[in-house]
Amino acid sequence: MSAHEQFAEDLALYALNALEGDDRSRLERHLASCAECRLELEQLRGDGALLALSTTGPRPPARARQRLLDAIAKESAAHVRTAPRTTPQRGSAWGWLGWAATAAVLVVATLLWKDNSALKQALASANQQGAQELRELQDLRRVTAPILSPDAQVVTVVAVKTPPQPGGKAFYLRNRGSLVFLATNMPPLPPNKAYELWLIPTEGAPIAAGVFKPDAHGRGSVINPPLPAGTQAKTFAITVENEAGSATPTSPVLMVGAGE
Amino acid sequence: MKSGDQGALAELYDRYSSIVYAVALRVLGDTGAAEDVLQEVFLQLWRNPGAFDAARGSLGAWLAVITRNRAIDALRRRRPETDIEDVVVSVAPDLAADADRSRAAEKVRGVLGGMPAPQRSALEMAYFEGLSHSEIAAKTGEPLGTIKTRIRAGLITLRKAFQT
Numbered sequence: 001m002s003a004h005e006q007f008a009e010d011l012a013l014y015a016l017n018a019l020e021g022d023d024r025s026r027l028e029r030h031l032a033s034c035a036e037c038r039l040e041l042e043q044l045r046g047d048g049a050l051l052a053l054s055t056t057g058p059r060p061p062a063r064a065r066q067r068l069l070d071a072i073a074k075e076s077a078a079h080v081r082t083a084p085r086t087t088p089q090r091g092s093a094w095g096w097l098g099w100a101a102t103a104a105v106l107v108v109a110t111l112l113w114k115d116n117s118a119l120k121q122a123l124a125s126a127n128q129q130g131a132q133e134l135r136e137l138q139d140l141r142r143v144t145a146p147i148l149s150p151d152a153q154v155v156t157v158v159a160v161k162t163p164p165q166p167g168g169k170a171f172y173l174r175n176r177g178s179l180v181f182l183a184t185n186m187p188p189l190p191p192n193k194a195y196e197l198w199l200i201p202t203e204g205a206p207i208a209a210g211v212f213k214p215d216a217h218g219r220g221s222v223i224n225p226p227l228p229a230g231t232q233a234k235t236f237a238i239t240v241e242n243e244a245g246s247a248t249p250t251s252p253v254l255m256v257g258a259g260e
Numbered sequence: 261m262k263s264g265d266q267g268a269l270a271e272l273y274d275r276y277s278s279i280v281y282a283v284a285l286r287v288l289g290d291t292g293a294a295e296d297v298l299q300e301v302f303l304q305l306w307r308n309p310g311a312f313d314a315a316r317g318s319l320g321a322w323l324a325v326i327t328r329n330r331a332i333d334a335l336r337r338r339r340p341e342t343d344i345e346d347v348v349v350s351v352a353p354d355l356a357a358d359a360d361r362s363r364a365a366e367k368v369r370g371v372l373g374g375m376p377a378p379q380r381s382a383l384e385m386a387y388f389e390g391l392s393h394s395e396i397a398a399k400t401g402e403p404l405g406t407i408k409t410r411i412r413a414g415l416i417t418l419r420k421a422f423q424t
Contacts, residue, residue, distance in 0.1 A: 052324035
């Protein structure tokens with residue numbers, strides 16, 4: 001891993017949330033495009049977890065169990081589980097705990113809407129596929145609402161080599177088999193070719209998850225392709241295939257994602 | 261864990277509450293605060309059972325890491341650094357069974373005991389006190405580079421102890 005030696009020590013610190021300042025921003029920029037380092041980060045977090053596992057101590061007080069079960073019973077009764085927002089609890093120290101779940105939903109929403117507004121601008125200046133893209137935009141708005149839940153798995157697909165910076169984001173809800181994939185800065189393709197998205201399951205062969213051709217601005221999307229229900233996704237990948245698509249990948253992987 | 265299954269959560273609590281409480285207590289040093297973190301970790305798990313992906317590692321390790329993160333944030337009075345959904349942990353040993361976990365815990369304690377004291381202490385300051393690398397450097401009077409090297413070396417030593 002000699003190309004990444006400079007980051008090796010920073011990664012270890014980052015894994016323990018002990019890295020700050022410029023070092024941290026530099027590492028985060030690197031991580032955005034380096035799957036190898038992301039994997040090492042995962043490993044280092046696991047090594048850190050061993051520290052947590054080494055702790056011993058008294059068992060929790062018996063009342064804590066009932067307190068938990070009571071809290072859960074109350075939440076189930078109030079159907080609070082369907083809403084990501086939680087009300088702040090007694091004591092200001094815990095007020096922020098509800099923020100985390102809410103923020104995750106909000107961040108996803110912002111990303112999508114930003115993409116849509118840029119798409120809208122592209123629409124205003126490009127007459128050609130205008131009607132088609134407008135339909136896709138409306139589709140996107142309609143389908144993203146059910147996708148925006150804390151259960152959605154978010155995977156960022158980044159290029160294996162750097163510039164230009166093609167990128168994509170997949171929003172996958174396993175229980176519904178819902179998939180929304182948005183790609184940006186995709187290089188143009190010859191007329192008979194298309195990009196194909198693959199769902200890489202935790203077990204078994206890659207599953208075809210839709211084809212797309214980038215528009216004049218390098219944008220593409222795949223919305224709710226037919227997928228076998230309940231498939232557990234390890235990650236997503238992209239290859240180039242004939243424009244009708246292929247049942248199995250026939251070319252090398254161009255882009256691959258890691259969980260984030 | 262199917263959503264709505266309170267019995268399943270109670271079982272998970274019975275199995276993992278001691279590790280969650282132990283980590284919280286180690287970080288916070290206060291039984292009331294530790295109990296609050298214990299409560300919140302299991303409540304978060306109840307609300308979002310999809311956050312843990314069983315294919316990626318052991319639930320015990322995942323819970324331990326979530327707990328440590330939450331407890332550090334409480335200790336340092338700051339907003340959570342990561343959402344529980346973001347945490348992915350790969351741990352080599354199979355820690356599903358209690359016996360495996362306590363064997364692993366003993367092994368880690370042994371490895372820590374065998375580490376050079378400055379290395380162990382840098383790891384513990386980062387992990388259980390939530391200090392940043394510059395704070396550790398300031399506290400120990402050592403250069404930043406030395407702290408970075410010690411922490412990475414410590415983690416790799418732990419990793420190697422569990423590689424067969």
